[in-house]
Amino acid sequence: MKRINVLILENETDTSRSLAAILRKMGFINIFTASSHTEALALAEKYRFHIMLSTVKIGDTYDGVHTVKVLQELYTFAVIFICSYNDEKTLLKVSEVDFIGYLLKPCREDEVETLIAIAIKKYNFLEDAPVKTSGIYTFDSHKNILYRNGKAVVLTKKEQLFFSLFFHNLDIVIPYSVIDEIVWETNNVHSNTRRTFLYRIKKRFPGLVFQIIRNVGILPNQSK
Numbered sequence: 001m002k003r004i005n006v007l008i009l010e011n012e013t014d015t016s017r018s019l020a021a022i023l024r025k026m027g028f029i030n031i032f033t034a035s036s037h038t039e040a041l042a043l044a045e046k047y048r049f050h051i052m053l054s055t056v057k058i059g060d061t062y063d064g065v066h067t068v069k070v071l072q073e074l075y076t077f078a079v080i081f082i083c084s085y086n087d088e089k090t091l092l093k094v095s096e097v098d099f100i101g102y103l104l105k106p107c108r109e110d111e112v113e114t115l116i117a118i119a120i121k122k123y124n125f126l127e128d129a130p131v132k133t134s135g136i137y138t139f140d141s142h143k144n145i146l147y148r149n150g151k152a153v154v155l156t157k158k159e160q161l162f163f164s165l166f167f168h169n170l171d172i173v174i175p176y177s178v179i180d181e182i183v184w185e186t187n188n189v190h191s192n193t194r195r196t197f198l199y200r201i202k203k204r205f206p207g208l209v210f211q212i213i214r215n216v217g218i219l220p221n222q223s224k
Contacts, residue, residue: 005049074164078119135207139167175217
């Protein structure tokens, strides 16, 4: 399990520690913990996790489901939710995103092991990292690295977030609202700021294939 990174998003310390102990017993080494939306995004950007165990309610401005929704725009990973109740309201909430299953607190070791096994098998995390292509650029979605003609490109933080979003959504229109929230972490971005950023992307990365759809968003394209 050395190649698999796991993120635990949980604001209850006892639950977080218990899950980490179970994961270590299963052989996982790269286990990261966060107690807020902001911490989870920062860890995801730095370490690129494969499996996320997320509480439904984290008690701050954002809930766990919203955090997962934002991260799924950037990365491919398996989600297992942690909740206190399996009532209709909770199940309806988690159904807003793609997830493997959920654990009821207190989390049972056998249930954690079962859902983790399903996640690994479904997403083939032990296989080689998928590489996606657009023009002369390729992107390693596990290492989160952009290559131009086979050579790694140094990116700014905003560029890294943009390319994670870009290559995760090839041939899918990405609304400006999503770009704003991912790259600037806010929905209050001036159109001129966004326009300037996209112009610089086109200028700095010639050969990158994407269309700008006026007043809507962008359409990243694969190589033809």
